[in-house]
Amino acid sequence: GDSVTQMEGPVTLSEEAFLTINCTYTATGYPSLFWYVQYPGEGLQLLLKATKADDKGSNKGFEATYRKETTSFHLEKGSVQVSDSAVYFCALNAGGTSYGKLTFGQGTILTVHP
Amino acid sequence: NAGVMQNPRHLVRRRGQEARLRCSPMKGHSHVYWYRQLPEEGLKFMVYLQKENIIDESGMPKERFSAEFPKEGPSILRIQQVVRGDSAAYFCASSRDVGTSYEQYFGPGTRLTVT
Numbered sequence: 001g002d003s004v005t006q007m008e009g010p011v012t013l014s015e016e017a018f019l020t021i022n023c024t025y026t027a028t029g030y031p032s033l034f035w036y037v038q039y040p041g042e043g044l045q046l047l048l049k050a051t052k053a054d055d056k057g058s059n060k061g062f063e064a065t066y067r068k069e070t071t072s073f074h075l076e077k078g079s080v081q082v083s084d085s086a087v088y089f090c091a092l093n094a095g096g097t098s099y100g101k102l103t104f105g106q107g108t109i110l111t112v113h114p
Numbered sequence: 115n116a117g118v119m120q121n122p123r124h125l126v127r128r129r130g131q132e133a134r135l136r137c138s139p140m141k142g143h144s145h146v147y148w149y150r151q152l153p154e155e156g157l158k159f160m161v162y163l164q165k166e167n168i169i170d171e172s173g174m175p176k177e178r179f180s181a182e183f184p185k186e187g188p189s190i191l192r193i194q195q196v197v198r199g200d201s202a203a204y205f206c207a208s209s210r211d212v213g214t215s216y217e218q219y220f221g222p223g224t225r226l227t228v229t
Contacts, residue, residue, distance in 0.1 A: 043120075044157070049217065
């Protein structure tokens with residue numbers, strides 16, 4: 001079945017450090033890929049998405065490129081801020097008979113220190 | 115434009131009671147999804163509904179759980195005879211249409227605690 005694997009967390013960085021959170025997936029067909037962010041006590045907010053191979057999603061300084069050859073969608077940011085501290089979820093929508101369903105990774109906790 | 119609304123935000127139930135969770139989708143959205151987040155885990159899909167129809171309930175436990183999205187009013191996730199293992203955050207999401215590229219917008223969640 002469809003699945004998403006994220007790098008083990010938590011991740012702790014100093015402000016202005018470079019961030020990478022790895023995400024790989026398994027899916028049949030051509031899924032769309034998403035990164036969601038969850039701040040403490042809140043619901044999920046869509047951070048960025050990519051709907052086909054080689055697409056790059058970007059938002060608020062975050063980027064991720066849909067790599068079909070490596071089945072990956074790694075999240076990157078060049079310079080993190082304390083306000084980026086949150087839980088980050090990679091997700092896919094595989095379409096087909098699962099067209100209504102998002103499959104999530106386990107989440108990666110990011111803490112950024114001043 | 116109001117986002118996805120869920121209520122209550124926090125719900126405490128004793129074992130054996132019923133829990134009713136409500137979700138009002140974003141204006142113009144007719145597709146509703148429910149997800150469950152157990153402590154320190156990712157979200158797991160439960161059910162996908164359109165108005166008056168359950169489209170995909172492949173993630174719903176076979177017993178005690180049910181969902182509806184009536185023609186009028188919010189979507190309801192109902193858990194009968196709750197047990198401690200039902201304690202979790204339940205998130206509702208909605209989308210304008212269905213398909214791999216359509217974004218799902220999430221509500222703030224209902225945190226259910228079973229004592």
